[in-house]
Amino acid sequence: MSDPATRSRRSFSVPRALGFAALVVLGATFTAPFLWQVLISLSSLTDVDLLTRTGFPPVLKPENYPQVFRKVEFARYFFNSFFVAGWVTLLQVITSAMAAYAFSRIRWPMRDRVFLLYLATLMIPGVVLMVPNFAIVLGLGMFNTYWGLIVPAAFSAYGTFLLRQFMLTIPTSLDEAAAIDGAGHWRVFTQVVLPLARPGLIVLAIFTFLGNYNSFFWPLILTKDDNLRVLPIGLLAFDSTYGRETPLIMAGSLMAMVPPVLVFVVLQKYLVKGIQLGAVKG
Amino acid sequence: MAQLTLKDVRKVYDSKVEAVRSFNLTIADGEFVVFVGPSGCGKSTTLRMIAGLEDITSGTVSIDGRVVNDAHPKDRDIAMVFQNYALYPHMTVYKNMAFGLMLRKLPREQIRERVERTAILLGIDKLLDRRPKALSGGQRQRVALGRAIVREPKVFLFDEPLSNLDAKLRVQTRTEIKNLHQRLRTTTVYVTHDQEEAMTLGDRIVVMSDGRIQQVDTPLRIYRAPVNRFVAAFLGAPPMNFLNGTLNSREGGIWFDFADTLPLRMLDRHADALRPHLGRPLVLGFRPSATSESPTGKFAGQGNAMRLEAAVVEPMGEVMDVSCRTPKGQPVVVRIASRDDLKAPGPIELHLDMDHVHIFEPGEFGRNLVV
Numbered sequence: 229m230s231d232p233a234t235r236s237r238r239s240f241s242v243p244r245a246l247g248f249a250a251l252v253v254l255g256a257t258f259t260a261p262f263l264w265q266v267l268i269s270l271s272s273l274t275d276v277d278l279l280t281r282t283g284f285p286p287v288l289k290p291e292n293y294p295q296v297f298r299k300v301e302f303a304r305y306f307f308n309s310f311f312v313a314g315w316v317t318l319l320q321v322i323t324s325a326m327a328a329y330a331f332s333r334i335r336w337p338m339r340d341r342v343f344l345l346y347l348a349t350l351m352i353p354g355v356v357l358m359v360p361n362f363a364i365v366l367g368l369g370m371f372n373t374y375w376g377l378i379v380p381a382a383f384s385a386y387g388t389f390l391l392r393q394f395m396l397t398i399p400t401s402l403d404e405a406a407a408i409d410g411a412g413h414w415r416v417f418t419q420v421v422l423p424l425a426r427p428g429l430i431v432l433a434i435f436t437f438l439g440n441y442n443s444f445f446w447p448l449i450l451t452k453d454d455n456l457r458v459l460p461i462g463l464l465a466f467d468s469t470y471g472r473e474t475p476l477i478m479a480g481s482l483m484a485m486v487p488p489v490l491v492f493v494v495l496q497k498y499l500v501k502g503i504q505l506g507a508v509k510g
Numbered sequence: 511m512a513q514l515t516l517k518d519v520r521k522v523y524d525s526k527v528e529a530v531r532s533f534n535l536t537i538a539d540g541e542f543v544v545f546v547g548p549s550g551c552g553k554s555t556t557l558r559m560i561a562g563l564e565d566i567t568s569g570t571v572s573i574d575g576r577v578v579n580d581a582h583p584k585d586r587d588i589a590m591v592f593q594n595y596a597l598y599p600h601m602t603v604y605k606n607m608a609f610g611l612m613l614r615k616l617p618r619e620q621i622r623e624r625v626e627r628t629a630i631l632l633g634i635d636k637l638l639d640r641r642p643k644a645l646s647g648g649q650r651q652r653v654a655l656g657r658a659i660v661r662e663p664k665v666f667l668f669d670e671p672l673s674n675l676d677a678k679l680r681v682q683t684r685t686e687i688k689n690l691h692q693r694l695r696t697t698t699v700y701v702t703h704d705q706e707e708a709m710t711l712g713d714r715i716v717v718m719s720d721g722r723i724q725q726v727d728t729p730l731r732i733y734r735a736p737v738n739r740f741v742a743a744f745l746g747a748p749p750m751n752f753l754n755g756t757l758n759s760r761e762g763g764i765w766f767d768f769a770d771t772l773p774l775r776m777l778d779r780h781a782d783a784l785r786p787h788l789g790r791p792l793v794l795g796f797r798p799s800a801t802s803e804s805p806t807g808k809f810a811g812q813g814n815a816m817r818l819e820a821a822v823v824e825p826m827g828e829v830m831d832v833s834c835r836t837p838k839g840q841p842v843v844v845r846i847a848s849r850d851d852l853k854a855p856g857p858i859e860l861h862l863d864m865d866h867v868h869i870f871e872p873g874e875f876g877r878n879l880v881v
């Protein structure tokens with residue numbers, strides 16, 4: 229492979245320039261909404277309509293940001309979202325990994341059929357499950373609790389599928405070598421399969437965290453206390469209870485974006501490392 | 511150190527494929543036994559049943575008299591070297607070798623001492639901090655070997671450990687494995703489909719075909735006295751020549767008549783074994799090296815000549831391989847003393863060492879009538 233330095237010194241060519249131009253356009257398309265959001269979050273409510281014409285707020289209002297914290301329990305929502313998404317991610321990665329191990333590594337009767345059955349549950353739309361899930365959670369006394377937000381999301385057919393496929397690519401001769409070395413299933417799982425499945429675990433963790441951090445409908449129907457609200461619902465407050473306060477919504481959602489971005493930035497480093505680990509033979 | 515016994519061992523996959531059929535074998539303490547046979551004959555399956563990686567359909571496997579059919583691999587005190595080495599990619603060489611000892615809860619100091627000693631023995635002591643990815647094929651192979659040795663198990667199992675190495679390294683490592691075994695004297699089962707590896711390594715060779723043992727014996731005895739045509743054809747390179755014909759009794763002896771070349775006179779000591787088969791279609795077999803152009807020494811005598819047409823000559827130094835044909839075009843390869851003036855194509859007259867001529871019943875597994 230040629231290193232980036234020598235590559236960038238390569239001479240100018242039309243296709244390359246066109247490629248760059250396309251990338252610039254694409255990049256701009258993706259960043260424009262964010263810039264727009266930043267601008268709105270910094271303007272006063274009355275100036276928002278003006279923005280479409282001037283493109284820049286006449287007066288900057290950075291105090292919108294502290295405002296968000298004062299008007300609603302924003303810190304609390306922040307914590308709730310982070311807390312719930314964090315636990316869901318942790319639990320879902322663990323349960324999916326264990327299920328994936330059972331579906332890919334342990335031989336038991338009807339295994340693959342059971343797996344297909346489990347996978348088939350993915351075809352049922354989430355909305356259909358909402359009511360029965362709600363009934364179950366209610367029956368378990370988890371209504372309006374963190375438990376109710378976390379437990380139902382701690383298991384995932386999708387996560388199991390993802391990790392099973394990943395584990396199938398890890399050569400079974402590694403488990404066999406470990407078994408001969410003296411490892412039982414638990415050690416094979418924790419010391420051989422899990423470390424090698426790390427890229428898969430991280431991908432699942434990112435997906436799960438982002439998905440759950442953004443979840444709206446389930447927390448909406450399951451919680452009634454303000455101190456159990458999560459960010460997406462909390463931000464809703466600026467839309468109804470206090471009239472539509474667009475700059476505050478924008479400021480709030482910008483701040484809400486920080487944790488997922490951080491999660492992604494931190495975890496993707498491991499992701500790349502994990503992929504480089506390689507398998508049995510180079 | 512241990513004795514390993516397989517009694518009536520069978521393996522049926524998915525209640526369809528009978529991979530191993532009634533396998534009976536006792537491997538003595540410290541013995542080096544090689545399973546050899548063509549692809550799919552059940553070598554790996556048998557080895558994996560010994561290791562406990564595969565369920566045994568019926569029969570028993572015992573180590574030191576203890577039946578281990580239901581024992582987990584970790585409770586059998588065996589070590590295995592896999593064809594793809596199966597090194598743990600996320601662990602250093604040190605950790606790869608130490609893993610089994612750690613799981614057996616040896617004291618840290620003792621583990622270090624044993625890993626280092628083994629690493630020095632195999633010349634991989636400089637590599638202990640590397641990951642498998644940063645090793646060459648030969649080095650990985652050594653680490654895999656080290657991981658097995660360091661455990662000091664009762665039995666070593668090898669499944670084609672050399673097949674991923676290049677030819678030169680393969681020969682070199684083969685010698686090393688033999689050396690190692692002579693030093694450690696650990697009971698060893700070694701699987702290969704390479705007949706040369708089998709010949710050079712084994713105290714005894716088990717020739718398998720289609721899930722069945724064809725013959726078990728020392729390399730030389732199997733080479734000299736194969737019990738059937740399959741074994742005869744499988745071991746030895748270039749492979750044994752086979753020519754069809756019939757036995758007939760005349761001039762006070764038994765002669766093997768071919769359709770298109772000179773008849774050969776069988777040794778008198780085989781007469782009794784051969785007489786019941788007079789007149790039936792049979793197959794005569796002889797190895798390329800059981801021939802000579804000069805009728806002296808063991809090639810002397812009457813009724814041992816063969817006139818062929820030499821087609822291609824391949825000089826190899828002291829000897830040369832000559833691909834010949836009978837008048838009707840049946841191929842025969844002979845290995846004879848090298849000479850410059852042999853013309854190919856051209857006629858060639860050979861004399862056979864009748865002591866090393868075999869008569870087989872027809873068919874791929876035709877019985878050898880003269881052993």
Ligand SMILES: Nc1ncnc2c1ncn2[C@@H]1O[C@H](COP(=O)(O)OP(=O)(O)OP(=O)(O)O)[C@@H](O)[C@H]1O
Pocket residue numbers: 523524527528529547548549550551552553554555556703
């Ligand atoms: N897991 C399995 N399920 C079904 N059949 C199998 C399985 N493993 C092996 N077999 C079959 O059992 C037979 C013996 O296989 P085995 O792997 O023991 O052969 P082998 O002698 O080791 O061959 P090779 O030299 O190619 O490794 C083959 O016909 C193979 O197709």
Ligand SMILES: [Mg+2]
Pocket residue numbers: 553554555669
């Ligand atoms: Mg095999």
